[in-house]
Each structure stands twice: as structure tokens, then as C-alpha cells.
Amino acid sequence: MSALLDIEDLVVEYVSDERSVRGADRVSFSITPGEILGLAGESGCGKSTVANAIMRLLKDPARISGGSIRFDGSDVLQMSADELRSWRWRETAMVFQSAMNSLNPVMRIADQIIDVLRTHNSMSRAAARAEAVRLMELVRIDPDRLKAYPHQLSGGQRQRVVIAMACALRPRLLILDEPTTALDVVVQQEILAQIKDLQKEFGFSVLFITHDMSLMLELSDRIGVMYAGRIVELAPASVLKNGARHAYTQALLGAFPSITGPRRRLTGLAEGTRFTDIGDLVEVAPGHFVAPGDATLKTEEL
Amino acid sequence: MRFILRRLGFYLVAFWLSITLNFLLPRLMPGDPVSRMLSRSQGQLDPSQIDSLRRLLGVDDRPWWEQYPEYLWRVITGDLGISISRFPTPVTEVIGSQLPWTLLLGFTSLVIAVIIGNLLGILAAWRRGSVLDSFVPPFLIFLGSFPYFWLAMGLLYVFGIGLGWAPLSHAFSVGLQPSFSWVFISDVAAHLIMPALSIVFVSIGGWMLAMRNTMIGTNSEDYILMAEAKGLRPSRIMFAYASRNAMLPAVTNIGMSIGFIVGGALLTEVVFAYPGVGYQLMAAVQGLDYPLMQGMFLTITGAVLLANFLIDIIYVRLDPRVRVS
Amino acid sequence: MNAQADAPAIRIAGLDKTFIQGGFRSRREVKALNGIDLEIGRGEIVALVGESGSGKSTLARCIARLESPDRGVMEVFGEDVLRTQRRRASKAYRSDVQMVFQDPFGSLNPTQRIEHVLARSLRLHGKARPDLRAQLVELVESVGLPADVLSSFPHEMSGGQRQRIAIARVLAVEPKVILADEPTSMLDVSVRIGVLNLLAKLRDEHGIAILYVTHDLASARYLADRIIVMHRGTLVEGGESLALLDAPRHPYTRMLVGAVPDPERTAPFDPVERENYRVQIADWAASPSERVVINEDSGHWAWMPKEAARHA
Amino acid sequence: GCTADTSSSQGGDGSGTMLTIPREDMGTFSRNFNPFSPNAAPMTQQAIYESLLIYNPADGSTVPWLAESWEASGDGLTLTFHLRDGVKWSDGEPFTATDVATTFALQQQIVEGSFPYVEGVEAADDATAVFTLSEPFSPGLFEVGQQIIVPDHVWADQADPDRFENPEPVGTGPYTEVSNFQTQSFDLLPNPNYWQPDKQQIAGVRMLAFAGNDGANLAAINGDVDWAPQFMPDIQTTYVDRDPEHRHYWFPPTGSMVNWQLNTTEEMFSDPEVRKALSLAIDREQIVDVGMAGYTIPADCSGLSGSYETWKDASLDGECGWIAFDPEEAGKMLDEAGYELGSDGTRTTPDGEPFAFDISVGSTSTDWLSVANIISQNLTDIGVTATVNAPDWAAVTAGYEQGDFDSGIVWSDNAPTPYQYYRSLMSSETLKPVGEQTFSNYHRFSDPKADELIDAFAATSDEAEQHDIVNQLQQLYVDDAPVVPLFPGPEWGAYTDARFTGWPTEDNPYATLSTRSPTTVLVLTSLQPAA
Amino acid sequence: MASTKTEALAMTPKRGSRGGARLFRNLGRNGKAIAGIAILVVFIAAALLAPVFFPEDPSRILSGGATPPSLEHLLGTTAKGQDVLALTLWGARSSLLVGFAAGILATIVAILVGLAGAYFGGVLDDILSLATNVFLLIPGLPLLVILAAFMPPGLGTVVIVLVITGWAGGARILRSQGLSIRGKDYVAASIVAGESPLRIMLRDILPNMASIVMSTLLGCIIGSIGAQAGLEFLGLGDSNTISWGTNLFWATSDGSLMLGQWWIFVPSGLAIALVAFALALCNYAVDEITNPRLRKPRRAASANAPTLVTVGADDGKGARS
Ligand SMILES: Nc1ncnc2c1ncn2[C@@H]1O[C@H](COP(=O)(O)OP(=O)(O)OP(=O)(O)O)[C@@H](O)[C@H]1O
Numbered sequence A: 001m002s003a004l005l006d007i008e009d010l011v012v013e014y015v016s017d018e019r020s021v022r023g024a025d026r027v028s029f030s031i032t033p034g035e036i037l038g039l040a041g042e043s044g045c046g047k048s049t050v051a052n053a054i055m056r057l058l059k060d061p062a063r064i065s066g067g068s069i070r071f072d073g074s075d076v077l078q079m080s081a082d083e084l085r086s087w088r089w090r091e092t093a094m095v096f097q098s099a100m101n102s103l104n105p106v107m108r109i110a111d112q113i114i115d116v117l118r119t120h121n122s123m124s125r126a127a128a129r130a131e132a133v134r135l136m137e138l139v140r141i142d143p144d145r146l147k148a149y150p151h152q153l154s155g156g157q158r159q160r161v162v163i164a165m166a167c168a169l170r171p172r173l174l175i176l177d178e179p180t181t182a183l184d185v186v187v188q189q190e191i192l193a194q195i196k197d198l199q200k201e202f203g204f205s206v207l208f209i210t211h212d213m214s215l216m217l218e219l220s221d222r223i224g225v226m227y228a229g230r231i232v233e234l235a236p237a238s239v240l241k242n243g244a245r246h247a248y249t250q251a252l253l254g255a256f257p258s259i260t261g262p263r264r265r266l267t268g269l270a271e272g273t274r275f276t277d278i279g280d281l282v283e284v285a286p287g288h289f290v291a292p293g294d295a296t297l298k299t300e301e302l
Numbered sequence B: 001m002r003f004i005l006r007r008l009g010f011y012l013v014a015f016w017l018s019i020t021l022n023f024l025l026p027r028l029m030p031g032d033p034v035s036r037m038l039s040r041s042q043g044q045l046d047p048s049q050i051d052s053l054r055r056l057l058g059v060d061d062r063p064w065w066e067q068y069p070e071y072l073w074r075v076i077t078g079d080l081g082i083s084i085s086r087f088p089t090p091v092t093e094v095i096g097s098q099l100p101w102t103l104l105l106g107f108t109s110l111v112i113a114v115i116i117g118n119l120l121g122i123l124a125a126w127r128r129g130s131v132l133d134s135f136v137p138p139f140l141i142f143l144g145s146f147p148y149f150w151l152a153m154g155l156l157y158v159f160g161i162g163l164g165w166a167p168l169s170h171a172f173s174v175g176l177q178p179s180f181s182w183v184f185i186s187d188v189a190a191h192l193i194m195p196a197l198s199i200v201f202v203s204i205g206g207w208m209l210a211m212r213n214t215m216i217g218t219n220s221e222d223y224i225l226m227a228e229a230k231g232l233r234p235s236r237i238m239f240a241y242a243s244r245n246a247m248l249p250a251v252t253n254i255g256m257s258i259g260f261i262v263g264g265a266l267l268t269e270v271v272f273a274y275p276g277v278g279y280q281l282m283a284a285v286q287g288l289d290y291p292l293m294q295g296m297f298l299t300i301t302g303a304v305l306l307a308n309f310l311i312d313i314i315y316v317r318l319d320p321r322v323r324v325s
Numbered sequence C: 001m002n003a004q005a006d007a008p009a010i011r012i013a014g015l016d017k018t019f020i021q022g023g024f025r026s027r028r029e030v031k032a033l034n035g036i037d038l039e040i041g042r043g044e045i046v047a048l049v050g051e052s053g054s055g056k057s058t059l060a061r062c063i064a065r066l067e068s069p070d071r072g073v074m075e076v077f078g079e080d081v082l083r084t085q086r087r088r089a090s091k092a093y094r095s096d097v098q099m100v101f102q103d104p105f106g107s108l109n110p111t112q113r114i115e116h117v118l119a120r121s122l123r124l125h126g127k128a129r130p131d132l133r134a135q136l137v138e139l140v141e142s143v144g145l146p147a148d149v150l151s152s153f154p155h156e157m158s159g160g161q162r163q164r165i166a167i168a169r170v171l172a173v174e175p176k177v178i179l180a181d182e183p184t185s186m187l188d189v190s191v192r193i194g195v196l197n198l199l200a201k202l203r204d205e206h207g208i209a210i211l212y213v214t215h216d217l218a219s220a221r222y223l224a225d226r227i228i229v230m231h232r233g234t235l236v237e238g239g240e241s242l243a244l245l246d247a248p249r250h251p252y253t254r255m256l257v258g259a260v261p262d263p264e265r266t267a268p269f270d271p272v273e274r275e276n277y278r279v280q281i282a283d284w285a286a287s288p289s290e291r292v293v294i295n296e297d298s299g300h301w302a303w304m305p306k307e308a309a310r311h312a
Numbered sequence D: 001g002c003t004a005d006t007s008s009s010q011g012g013d014g015s016g017t018m019l020t021i022p023r024e025d026m027g028t029f030s031r032n033f034n035p036f037s038p039n040a041a042p043m044t045q046q047a048i049y050e051s052l053l054i055y056n057p058a059d060g061s062t063v064p065w066l067a068e069s070w071e072a073s074g075d076g077l078t079l080t081f082h083l084r085d086g087v088k089w090s091d092g093e094p095f096t097a098t099d100v101a102t103t104f105a106l107q108q109q110i111v112e113g114s115f116p117y118v119e120g121v122e123a124a125d126d127a128t129a130v131f132t133l134s135e136p137f138s139p140g141l142f143e144v145g146q147q148i149i150v151p152d153h154v155w156a157d158q159a160d161p162d163r164f165e166n167p168e169p170v171g172t173g174p175y176t177e178v179s180n181f182q183t184q185s186f187d188l189l190p191n192p193n194y195w196q197p198d199k200q201q202i203a204g205v206r207m208l209a210f211a212g213n214d215g216a217n218l219a220a221i222n223g224d225v226d227w228a229p230q231f232m233p234d235i236q237t238t239y240v241d242r243d244p245e246h247r248h249y250w251f252p253p254t255g256s257m258v259n260w261q262l263n264t265t266e267e268m269f270s271d272p273e274v275r276k277a278l279s280l281a282i283d284r285e286q287i288v289d290v291g292m293a294g295y296t297i298p299a300d301c302s303g304l305s306g307s308y309e310t311w312k313d314a315s316l317d318g319e320c321g322w323i324a325f326d327p328e329e330a331g332k333m334l335d336e337a338g339y340e341l342g343s344d345g346t347r348t349t350p351d352g353e354p355f356a357f358d359i360s361v362g363s364t365s366t367d368w369l370s371v372a373n374i375i376s377q378n379l380t381d382i383g384v385t386a387t388v389n390a391p392d393w394a395a396v397t398a399g400y401e402q403g404d405f406d407s408g409i410v411w412s413d414n415a416p417t418p419y420q421y422y423r424s425l426m427s428s429e430t431l432k433p434v435g436e437q438t439f440s441n442y443h444r445f446s447d448p449k450a451d452e453l454i455d456a457f458a459a460t461s462d463e464a465e466q467h468d469i470v471n472q473l474q475q476l477y478v479d480d481a482p483v484v485p486l487f488p489g490p491e492w493g494a495y496t497d498a499r500f501t502g503w504p505t506e507d508n509p510y511a512t513l514s515t516r517s518p519t520t521v522l523v524l525t526s527l528q529p530a531a
Numbered sequence E: 001m002a003s004t005k006t007e008a009l010a011m012t013p014k015r016g017s018r019g020g021a022r023l024f025r026n027l028g029r030n031g032k033a034i035a036g037i038a039i040l041v042v043f044i045a046a047a048l049l050a051p052v053f054f055p056e057d058p059s060r061i062l063s064g065g066a067t068p069p070s071l072e073h074l075l076g077t078t079a080k081g082q083d084v085l086a087l088t089l090w091g092a093r094s095s096l097l098v099g100f101a102a103g104i105l106a107t108i109v110a111i112l113v114g115l116a117g118a119y120f121g122g123v124l125d126d127i128l129s130l131a132t133n134v135f136l137l138i139p140g141l142p143l144l145v146i147l148a149a150f151m152p153p154g155l156g157t158v159v160i161v162l163v164i165t166g167w168a169g170g171a172r173i174l175r176s177q178g179l180s181i182r183g184k185d186y187v188a189a190s191i192v193a194g195e196s197p198l199r200i201m202l203r204d205i206l207p208n209m210a211s212i213v214m215s216t217l218l219g220c221i222i223g224s225i226g227a228q229a230g231l232e233f234l235g236l237g238d239s240n241t242i243s244w245g246t247n248l249f250w251a252t253s254d255g256s257l258m259l260g261q262w263w264i265f266v267p268s269g270l271a272i273a274l275v276a277f278a279l280a281l282c283n284y285a286v287d288e289i290t291n292p293r294l295r296k297p298r299r300a301a302s303a304n305a306p307t308l309v310t311v312g313a314d315d316g317k318g319a320r321s
């Protein structure tokens, strides 16, 4: 199966006067149509950097200084501003980390949805509105709420509006950057269920970003684990669950107590542990890639 | 609506406080304003008028709790006393003829400064590092650092006297009669240009920078990123998303800056002999016309409060978050 | 503080707290705490769970005397503190009851060095020894940090390290009760367990009673001896951790449990089931309820309608 | 509301021949043409209303105006004015002696204590007004004669004459018809019933309001006004040089004498020798050149201003010896008086206190402030510490009036005869103790010898006798040095004859260039449009 | 307008500012701040050295009239023969003194009011913020003029009046900033630790508002210098002190502009503008330090240009964006 999105050796740098930080360091992975790829890792490891790099949304101190991003064969990094504009959302849509802030607070929900529809499809206002109603129904929000302003909706509703908006143009790839971290568990489950439903219906691919391993294991087909800008392990979810090879992945998985079964003492990752000199991925089993060597471990034991 | 009512309440309280401040001023200050005034207006006041003045300015021996309600009542019923320097014209009448000019001058310069300043700010924030972003703000700040009156005098001498491009004083040409005619209106506009410009020059830098800074903040908001991800046109993002939101603090600032504009107008009016309240206030101060001074102050304050109330109403229209669903 | 020998660390009865909310827009009352009855035994970790806005923090802050409850009784080691220390908590109270906050970025003053923060806590409560430096080193080492963090500023440290410093500050006072308000929710997943383990160590080694506030049921189950579930300002269910989560009784608890992400689960939490719970929660909340003991052994109880209790 | 009145009527077409005059101390005008009000719109007393006679200080002449002639009775107790025939009020009513009687009744009613010597005014017939005086009082002629006369038929039944704003004035003056009244300008158009129609050569008078000299000066420089009566710095450069052909100025020193008044109730100033010494210490040339921009001349021994030129005792010239600038002599005199110079360069009073005092002057009068500063500098040079204290005028005057001041710069009375001047400088009648309010004789000085002379002056109407008395008073002044005279106030005035000709000049001093004095009407009735 | 920009700043949350020390260190590295401080230093030095350069009383009236700049009088003389340079240097003393004194006092009042309101909340806060908002709305200059008219002239009056009219803007910003710090957990932590309210205000809240305090102070000084000049220009100051405002007052009353004597009129106005400009520069530097986004980007770029791509050595691809 040919990849929908193919990222190779992507390097993103944040260049400031004093130093330059690699937000993403030679990151490579691909997503096939209809696949849900999870990207996990601790805060600051570069997950959002990758996501935003794909849409070329990163701002000034950031630059993409290496690698390639191909979407369905075309090179995203070569697109002009205009090409990019029509590519965005039509082909790849994105749901940001906080729904609270990704809706324009002074514009009605309806107008924000219609904005998308009318920018990309030349449709009449009325048609766009009808479509907006349909989208709201899709995510099970009363279409009456179209008249509302974002602050009049609950966090979960807002996140669903964004998801509805993301589905508006039937994109082939949906990037979800921690779409539920700010939400309560119950709402979180609802949203995820909805995403699954929509994915079944429309068949888009998903790049799903979170640091919650249990969530990730529950949802994703394949999982990539990032650490300090690098991918340290990439494997199907089922493989990773019990067969993680990289120490960091193991620590991540070991950080989540279970809601069932006997109480086991977990250790997680000890404070001050740092992995350095992470190598390129090596395929250790079919579809299971691991960065070689356990790298350096600097730990102060508890 | 509740929001509006609450704001209205606030402004009423604020107005009440400024009336009280007005009440207290002559009573707390050292000296006896009435006798200072009397020495100016030898023999022109009769005993009953002097008595009335004493009451107004609190130089009678009654306790304050008797004076205060009476004072409040006077002010509320529009009795601000009689002007001394313009005796026997009542203060309200003197003020009435000046207020429109100050409003015209203040409003014009505010609108120009706000529109141009904010537009420049938006554009500067939109194109970071451009000439507009790098060189214009420092220049405007420098311009804004000059005292209002200094700049006004500079303009007056360079353009009014030196080049003869603009009228030197007054709100309209002598001999014209106010009317809604093109001749009159254009004449008023011609007289308005220089005073308004001097205020605009001083204040525009602040607007531009404030707008630029909020826009820069707004530009890094998630909803702007989202709008970009949605593939909207840059102009649409700039105006419907970024500026709309960045405007909100600017609207609040308009209210705040009305006081500054009025202050600036005061100095400018003096320089340009523009017949506004500020100009009259100076005349009142020079003539030690305390009732007129106080009346001016109350009127100016009232106008500023009213303007702020109107701005609050506008704000409610602009920011749905304070609106009640 | 004249502790009674056998009194629990904390006993709360009938605690109410109502906030008047709203600026200009609307003024409404939020009943953040509604008749809270709660006991924390000595050396016991009690987890308080519930969704966002259910009033967990408010309860913890009331016990820390950062908020004052409208009414109710609050006994700390047998002393009715709301009566004896009406306006402000006494020093002794402060050194008995300490709090760890949710946001390690926000709970340390960015302008002060760690050293200063810790030394200040020691001095305030007269716990400083002449060899202050050694004492400070001991303190940071007891939370698993190297001595050289003492001279750093908070922003030079990672979230986990900061939270450990926050705990060290609390330990400096040698408290008997620690209120931990979501101490790990802002931390990186990989270091959360470390902090939880540290809390467990405090209970085990120092016999400190801990109120662990969280919305993560799994971590509550991992750490706490008992779990108490809070919903809209009311405690709805409580009991020994494992027993409670194995057989939750209250629909709200059930819904929470069902929503916990679980890799073992093949299909996501069933929406129909969730709706049923919602309806039931509303039903239960509407009818007159009472505290019903479900299992004496595990101390499992639930706040349920009398009817349902009889039915059970 | 505003109707579409595009025609800007008389304003537009008439403006070419309108005589435009700025008023520098009124930011705005209010429509108050009540001549009894001190806040009346400008020109009320000059163009709208007229007096019985006009005294011209520029040449010392007296011009009969509404009265053709007058005489005093032998005992000095009655004063009879024969009114001009054919004078009409601007509404067509005839002008009669009743109007005169009513005016004086009103004046005495409105301002308590005015004309204290006038017992009654009667209209003997339509053309004769007879004043009954309580005592012989020769200076009263000019006071009475220069009183503005208002029409009986308008004012007699005004319930509240001092509050009457008189928006449509009815007067006998040449320009009475108010037109296009705006807050910053108004026009006065010709009186249709004027008694000298041939002298109404100009289309009207247009007043402009300015709240300070600056604005008025700019208007003058710009050529927007025809007459510039306000102070203009370096008038030659700023004004005349821009159009030397048409623009002229004339500053006769006919204003009131400006004195440095020392509070003689204070120990240090009670000694005339000290006063004379201080007078010697100050450099009047510099005061006049720098402080007053060279627009006037230093005071001379007589202490009389230019308006009393004819009264000056020629024999006195240069004899007084305490007017010239002589710091050395001043020092010597102070040493003698006991105010000795210490080693630190400052003087002490005989009591051993530092010889230090304030000079109070209103902050808005920047020219006088400079004068005070120069005096202070001059005094520093001889070891006297004089601090310039410049609050607003009201505070300063309040101090003067209560006697609560050390020294100050003060104008003096300026009337057709020097009677009032000497009375307020040296008579015990005007002397009030410290703490009691007074409006003259702030320096609180009196001399019984002066009292006698002043009374004798009032009692006689014989001019020669009067001159003799004034000569004696001048000698007394030289001996007593009641005040330190600085300079006569100049009557500022500048004009352009680009549009109007016939202005008073040094060669033809038929009036001064003031726009606020009784002579103004003489100018208004002499000007004619330039060819 | 000073309040406008700091207002915007108060709304952007800040992290990790470590109080005054760091602020000053960063100011030393900021170009705007260096320029501003340099100008200020020049003026302060001028003020201090004025008696050295011009030991004579600069206001001494000499005959001679106005002369244009020459070697003898670098900035010429006034109509009264006073040396303009001497007047300008001496004027700096009073102008800077009054400006800084009033600015500092107003800032202190603002801190007291803002902190007390923010920390104690409740009725006290309601009253204080009502007062603040009212004073903020009451137009400053008219109040200034009236107060000055009621009070005896003198520098003390000017300072008091400037403080009365100048504190509110700062208090409002400090209150809102204080309120957000008050809600921070480290304040709660200090309460729980048993610290006294005063200590919490001074040690926990105040140091974390260093930059806001700084911009309030700078804004107040700018406002005070300008307002003082305005008052004196209107003749409401003490015309016997030498300050930039009175210099301008005398310049106008002597008609120097009318006479084309720009050298009398320009220096004091320019001095006011330069000092205000220098202070404003420092203020913007403070902004940039607390909000790094405001710093000048290395490259001109539109706010929503796509990410720069520098793959491959040549910059060609990036340029297409
Ligand atoms: N504008 C920026 N300037 C400089 N460095 C940046 C910038 N944005 C991000 N970085 C750095 O890039 C790295 C990756 O950041 P990124 O936001 O991609 O992390 P993340 O994995 O999404 O973290 P989180 O889970 O907290 O969202 C971080 O170390 C961060 O410090």
C-alpha cells in the first residue's frame, strides 16, 4: 500500500540568536490511507513540531532545514503559499491541542464553519449553512448552537465543533494534536469514540498525538514514540503493548497504573534520566523499528 | 443588558464621586476662594450673590452635611452657579457654547488617531520586520514625546505663519454665520485641521504601538493558527480573525484615552485660540472664576464619562463574551 | 496543638461552601461543597476523585484554610479548628497541615532560589537547625534530588523536580497531614509515577496522612488506601480503593470507571451505556438520598436514594 | 435649528470695510452689553454708549461730547451740563437730561459708594442736567462728565439693572447695532440715528476674541486686524517690518504711573531715606529696556506719568536726587540708615535681622515679573535680598488690600487731574490700617501736609491755583518718597492704515491708540476707509 | 497613552521573569534600553553639572536682547540676554526632579493601592478599584489645572497635583497583575506556609511585578514631565523656578517664535521630548524583555507566511513562500 503521507528525515530547527534547538531531528514515518498513527512522547519532545511542520504552520524562529514531506506524492515543502493554502484543510485538516483557544472568540460558530466551506468550495451562503447544519449533526450537537459564540459552548462541544470543521472538506488526513488533554475523562472518551466513528465513515488517515499511552494503545493502529526530537520506536500498537524494546518506551508504558488487576509497584522514568545519542531506527521485526542501543542512561535512583 | 446597567451604575457613581470631589476641592484647599474672587470683582456683586457664592464654594460656616445635599441638589438641577468673570452669565450657558467645539476637536482627532494608528499597528504586526514595523514606531514615539502645546505651536508657526497654509485661530472664519452650508462646514474643517493634527501627531504613536503589540500577541493565538490551517486568505485572517480580536483592547483604551485627548485638546485649544472648553477653562483659571472652573470640570468629566459609557455599549457589541446570551 | 490521642487526622462534618460567581455578566451561586462528611485517618492516603469543577480543590483548600467554609465542622486531631481559630489558622495548624499544589510551575516563586524557599519554611516554623545547610541537603535528598538544586531557581528545573521541591518544602515543616491537589497532572507522564511513589513513601516512613486529589482513577487506585468520589460538591461514594473500583455502585462512579482508557478494551466506552448513566445520575441526584453502607469490611458506602438502597 | 443661511450676509461683503479689532483678554464673548457690568462685551462703553465729555490724556484737552458746555457754580456745589441738541438714541428716541439723571441714579444704585459727592441729578429741562454736590469737588467734573449715559426709556424700569444683559443695546454711540454675534466675534453696525452721521465713515466695528496676547498678536502680524492695542514683543520686527509702509505704532507714556510700593507699615520701609536708597539702587533704564521692551520711559522726579505732562513742575527737574541709578549712593544711604553691609555681602536691619523682603507681583503679568526680577537683581548687588513672589494676581491683590505684603509693583490712579493720584498716594483719607481692606494706598502712607493740599485742590476750580497746589504736592512727593516710581505705563497701540486712515499719531494726538479708553470713540469717528 | 500599551502587556501572561535583577540585566542588553538610558544619563549629567558649567544665576536678566547661537552662547540668548544653554541645563534640574519625584510617588501610591486591592480583595478591593477607575476616567489635565489653580504655586504643589492625577493608571495595571499573581499557587503556598500578608505582598507578589512596576514608573515619569511642562506653559507653575516648562512659558511670553527666535523655543521642547522619548524607549525595552515576541524578528515576514524551508544549501525553496 503506498503511503498517503511520507516524511523522511525531517529536521526542524528553532533558530535564535544564542542557539538553535532541533525541535524535530531526522524524523521519518509514513501513514497509509485509513490508518491511525499515534505519536507519543513526553512534553517538549517535538510532537507538535512535527504536526505543525506537516502543515507548514511553524512560525519565525522555526525553519525546516532538512528532509522531505510528501503528501500523496506531492512535495509539501515545495508548495507555494497559494498552493499550500488550498491544500490545507482540503487535504489535511488539523485539530489543535486546546479547543478553548482554537475558535475565534468573536465570531459565531456558524460563520467559522462557513468560512472554511466558502473559501475552499465556491458555494452559496445558504448551501454552506445547510452543510454546517449537517456537520453539527454529524458530531451530535444541536444545530441551533451554530448561532452561539465559542464561549457559550462547553469544552467538549467546542472540541467537537472543531472536529466537525475538520471533517467539513472530507480531508484525507486528519492531524489530532492532543485533542482531548484539556477534557474530562468521560468527555475524552466521547470525543475519541466520535473520531473513530467519523474515521470509519470517511476513511481518512489520522495522525494522533498524545502522551497518554493507554489512550494511544486503545485507539491507534501503529505507534511512534518520540524522545528529544527523535523517534525512538515505531511499531504496531499490538506489538508495542507487550513487546516494547526501547527503554524509554518501556518507561512510558510502565508509568500507567491499571484500573484492573492487582496493584503492582511501577517505576516510570526516574527523575533526571536522559537519553542521548539516539541513533537511526532499525527494523528489529517486521514493522517494528527501534533506535539502536539503550543510549546513555543517567539516573539518580530514588 | 445587565452589563450595560451595571456600567451605567458605575458611571453614575463615578459622576457622583466627581461631584463630590468638586464639592471638596474649594473646601479642602487652603485660602478663601471667595475673598480672592471678590478682590477681583470689586463691588460688582451684591450681598445676596456673595452669599450664594459662599454657599457654592463652601465658605460658609454651616456643617458639611448641610452643605453637601444642597450642593448635590444644585448640580443635579443644573445649577452650576454664575460665572464671575462673565457675570451675570450662568456657568451652564458659558459652557454650553464651548462644549460642541471641544467635542468636535476631540472626536475628530481621536477618530483620526485611532483609525490611522490602529491601521498602522495592524500592518506593522502583520509584516514583522518591515520598514513599517521597524522605523515608523520609533519615529512616532519620538513625535509623541513632544508636549502637545509645543507641537501645536510648531505647527502654528510653520504652517500657519510661515507658509500661510492654515488659519491661525478660531473655529471658523470671522464673519461667517454658523449654518449647514458647504461654505461654513469646509471653513470649520479648515480651522480644525491644525489643532486636530497636533493632537493626532502626539497620540498616534501610542495607538500604533499598542495595536502592534496586541496584534503580535493575537497573531500567536491558536485561533489564528487554526484559521491559517483552514487555508483562509491572509486578508480574511488579518481582518476577520486577528484585528477583530486585537481591536477589543483598543476599544477599551479609547475610553481611557478620552481623558488624555481632552487634556491635549485643552493645551491645543489655548495655542490655537480654539473656542472649546479647555480654552475657556484657562480663561476661567486666569480670571479666578471658580464657579466656572468647577462647572467646566464637571462638564468635561461628565462628557468623558458619557463617552466611556457609549464605548462600553460598543464594546458589548464587539465582544460577545461580555454579552448576555 | 492539643491533639487527642485517638482522633483521626481530619474529620469533617457538614461542610458547605458556596461561591458567588460572575463579574458583570451574571451573578450566580455555585455550591462548591455540599454537606461534606469525611474522615482521614492517621497515616492514611485518601484519594478524592471527580470530574473537573466537582469541588475537589475547594475541599482541599478549605482544609488548608485558604478558603473558609460557610458552615460545618472541621476537626484536626480532634480540635475543632473552625471554632478555635476563626480568622486565621495558627502556626501550629500550619505546621500540621500542609499542601502541595497542582502546578509545579506556579507553586514556586520564580524570583526565589530553592534554598531560600526551603530555609524560609524551616525558619517560619522554628524547625531550622544550626547546620541549616546540611538540613537543607537532607531535605532535598529525601525527595530524591541532588544537593546542587539548592542554588537553582525554579525555572532551571524540570516539572518533576519542581514538584519534588514543593514536597520538600512541605516536609520541612514536618506536617502530619499533606493535602496534595492533583500533584501530578501537570507533570510529564514518565515522571508521574515517581512523585506518586514519593507520596507513598511519606505515608509509609513518616506516617503522614495524605489527601490525594485527582481526576485520574487509575492513579488513585495505585496510591490511595481509600477512594472518595465527588460529584457536584457532594461525596457520592467511598471505600477501600480496590473494592470500590471493582464494584462501583453509584452511576457516576461507574461512568468514570467506564471512561478510563484501557488498552485491553476493544471497543470504546459504549455511548448508550454512558447516556444511561447520565440519566441515572440525574435521577439519583433528584431524589432524597442517604449514605448507604454496602460493604462493612471495605468501608464501601454510596450516597443513594433510599428507594434504591432498599432495592439493593 | 440652523437654517441654511449661506449668505453670511453683511459679514461677507462688509468685511472689507469693517474695522477689525482684537480683544486679547477675552477668550470668548458673551452677549452682555450692560455698560455697568465690568464684563460687558468690548466696545460697549466706546462705540455704543457715550459720555458727556471726553478727556484726552494724549494732549490734555477736553472734548465736549453729549454735552456742548458745562459750568460749575461759584460755591462749587452745583454742576450744570448743557446737552447737545438733536442727539437721538439708536432706536430713534431723543436724548434728554432725564437719561442723564436716570444713569446716575442707576450707577449709584448698582455700585455702592460711587460718586459720593453727588447728592442728586435733576433734569432742569430736556437739555440741561443739574448736579447737586455735597461739597465743592473740582475733579468731579471729569468723573461725572465721563460717565457713560444710558437711555431712561430702556433702563428706568429694569428690575435688576446689574444683571440685565442688554442683548440689543440702545445707545447714542456711532456703532450700536449688534450683528452676527458669535462666541469669538461680533460686529457692531452703524447707529442709524447717530448725531454725527458724517463721521460714520466705516462700515462697522468687528471684535475678535483671544485669550492671550499671542493669538491677538498673530492676528495682527497676519494682517487680520486693523488695530492692535495689545502688548507686542519687539513690535518693530514682529509687526511693522512686515509692512513698513502701512503699519505704525505709537506708545505715548500716558498710562498710569507704575510704582514699586513699599509697605510703609513695616519697620524697614517706614524710613523715607531707606525708600530713597532703594530707589537709587534700581536701574530704571534696564527695567524699561528689558522688562518693558523699551516701550516706555523711566519715571522722573515728579512721579507723574505722561498724561500729566502739563502739570509737571518744570523747576523740579533733576532736583530730587533719588531717581537716578546710583548703587554706590544707595549703599551709602543704607549704611547711614543703619542697614549695614555684612562681611557676607548682605545687609542687616538695625535689629540685626537680614534685610530681606518679598516683591509680590501677579504671575500673569510677565512684563512686571521681569521688572520685579530686575529690581531683585539690582538689590542683590547692594546686598539686599528681595525675593520675587509671583502667585496669581488675585492672591497678590488680596495681600495688597489687606496690607499683608512687603512690597509690590502697583499701578496708580490715572484721571484727568492729578487729584486722585495724590490722594491715593499720600492722603490720610485713603489710609487704612493693616488688616482692613483698601483699594488704594496699598503702601499705607499719609502726610498731613498732603491732606491739606489735596483738599485745597478739590475746593478750587481755578486752574492756576490748582497748578500751584500740584507743584507743592510734587515737592512733598520728592521729600516723602511715598512710593518708588518706576515708569509711566505706556498706552500700547499699533495700527495698519492699509484699510483705514485717520489714526491718531504723535503729530496728531487727538486720542490715544487705546481701544478701551473714553477717547476710543474719537478714533472711531475719525477713521475713514483708505482710498 | 502610556497606559494603553502596558495594558496590552498586562494581559499577556508571563513566565519566569525573575524580578528586578534579571530585568536590569536584560535591559543592559537591549538596544532600545541602551539608547534610552544613554540619553537619560546625558540629561541627568547635564542637570547635575549645570552649576559647574554655568555657576552664574542663569535667569539673571541682562540687557542685550536675543542673539542667535554663537560661539559665546552656543544656543544663543533670550530676549533678556539669558544664555539659552544655561537655562536649558538648569531647567533639567527642576524638570527631572519634579518628573522623577512625582513619577516615583505616583508609582508608590499605585503599588500600594494596586497591591492592597489585589491581595485583600473584597470590599477594600471594590472601593479601591472604584476609586482607581474614577480617577482614571476623570480627565487628568483639567483636574490638574483646577487643582493647581486652587493651591498655592510652587514645586510642591506641582508634585502633589501630578501624583493625584497620575497614580490611577498604574494602580489599575498593578492591580490586575497583582490579582493574577495573587491567584498563583506560590502565593497560596506562602499562605499555607504561614507567611504574613505583608511579607507575601512584598516578597512574593511585588518582585514578580518588577517589569510592570518598571513600566508604570516610566509611564508616570513621562506623564509627570509632560504635565509639568503643560502646567508651567499655561502659567500655572511657579514662574520663578527655571524648568523646561517655564523656559517655554517665557519664550512664548517674549514672543520668540513670532520673532523667529527658534533657538529659544526649541531646546527646552526638544529636551522634554528627548527625555520622554528615552523613557519611552526604556519602557518598550521592558516590554520586549517580558514579551520576547515583540522583539524585532531577524527577517521581515508576514504573520502567516508558511514555515521557511531551508532544505538544501540554497535558499531558493524557502524564498518561494
Ligand atoms: N517558538 C519556539 N522557539 C524555540 N523553541 C521552540 C519553539 N517552539 C518549540 N520549541 C522547542 O521545540 C521542542 C519541541 O516542542 P513541541 O511543541 O513540538 O513539543 P510537544 O512534544 O508538542 O510538547 P507538548 O506535549 O508539551 O505539547 C521543545 O523542546 C521546545 O522547547
Ligand SMILES: Nc1ncnc2c1ncn2[C@@H]1O[C@H](COP(=O)(O)OP(=O)(O)OP(=O)(O)O)[C@@H](O)[C@H]1O
Residues within 6 Å of the ligand: C019, C020, C021, C030, C031, C032, C050, C051, C052, C053, C054, C055, C056, C057, C058, C059, C215
Ligand atoms: N474562588 C472561586 N470563586 C468562584 N467560584 C469558584 C472559586 N473557586 C472554585 N469555584 C467554583 O467552584 C466549583 C468547584 O471548583 P473546584 O476548583 O473545587 O473544582 P475541582 O474539582 O478542583 O476541579 P478541577 O478538576 O478542574 O481542578 C467550580 O464550579 C468553580 O467554578
Ligand SMILES: [Mg+2]
Residues within 6 Å of the ligand: A047, A048, A049, A097, A177
Ligand atoms: Mg504539543
Ligand SMILES: [Mg+2]
Residues within 6 Å of the ligand: C056, C057, C058, C181, C182
Ligand atoms: Mg482543582
